[in-house]
Amino acid sequence: MNVLSSFIVALSLSMDNFAVTIASGCCSGGKLRPGYILSVSFCFVLAHILMLSVGWLGGQGLGRWIHHIGYWVAFGVLVWIGGKMVKEALSKKAEDVCRILPLKTIFVLAVATSLDALLVGMALSLTAAPFIETLCFMAGCVLVTSISGFYLGHLLGRRFGTIMEVSGGVALAAIGVRVLLSGLGIC
Numbered sequence: 355m356n357v358l359s360s361f362i363v364a365l366s367l368s369m370d371n372f373a374v375t376i377a378s379g380c381c382s383g384g385k386l387r388p389g390y391i392l393s394v395s396f397c398f399v400l401a402h403i404l405m406l407s408v409g410w411l412g413g414q415g416l417g418r419w420i421h422h423i424g425y426w427v428a429f430g431v432l433v434w435i436g437g438k439m440v441k442e443a444l445s446k447k448a449e450d451v452c453r454i455l456p457l458k459t460i461f462v463l464a465v466a467t468s469l470d471a472l473l474v475g476m477a478l479s480l481t482a483a484p485f486i487e488t489l490c491f492m493a494g495c496v497l498v499t500s501i502s503g504f505y506l507g508h509l510l511g512r513r514f515g516t517i518m519e520v521s522g523g524v525a526l527a528a529i530g531v532r533v534l535l536s537g538l539g540i541c
Contacts, residue, residue, distance in 0.1 A: 360484060364491035367406075367474060370467035371398040372499035373525050377436075378460070379507020380521075386508045394460045395500035401464035402471045402496045403489060409475020410485055429534035436527030440520050469533070 375394065379386065471492065478488060 357484075357487065360488040361491050361495075363474060363478075363488055364495045367402060367468075367471050367492050368495040368499040370470065370529055371402070371464070371496055372503045373529055374398075374463050374467055375500045375503030376507035376510070377521075377523065377525060379504040379509075380511030386504065391501055391504045393457060394504070395497050397457065397460055398464045398467070398500045399493050399496045401461075401468040402492055405465075405468040405471035406475040406478075406489055406492060409472040409477075410479045412472075412476055412479075426534065426537070429530040429537075433527045433530040436523040436525070436530065438523070440523035440527075444520065467529075 375398075378394065478485065
């Protein structure tokens with residue numbers, strides 16, 4: 355695996371958290387704070403680093419066990435949080451502002467969106483892939499996509515409000531369904 359392949363793997367692993375941070379940015383109303391954005395972004399980076407590392411160290415033995423339940427966990431968490439976002443967006447009054455997600459919820463989302471990194475780490479451990487290089491690329495991609503996702507979501511949320519909040523919730527649920535279908539070998 356060459357440098358370009360490592361970068362593409364890293365970038366693809368950061369796309370789920372990009373969708374989550376866009377959805378979170380849509381719900382920020384006028385309260386987008388740089389400290390919160392950095393906290394959430396580093397939470398996603400840490401979760402991805404830990405999952406890729408654990409996957410790398412776990413290798414194929416742990417992969418058999420996680421493979422059978424990991425996608426169900428990610429599906430459940432993402433569909434639940436996405437559904438909750440849609441429900442809140444549709445039930446709020448015009449003067450209400452969608453609240454910023456608490457860090458506890460963000461941590462759960464970080465773990466759910468980084469399960470792919472666990473499985474990729476397991477797969478990469480069986481190849482001659484450069485671990486440190488892939489890990490560094492992944493950390494950088496997750497950080498950049500998280501920060502940019504917040505700002506993009508905030509911009510879209512201010513312009514399109516409830517439509518973007520509902521879209522963000524639907525996107526999280528769709529990611530959950532995609533993870534489940536992929537885990538079941540359907541797509």
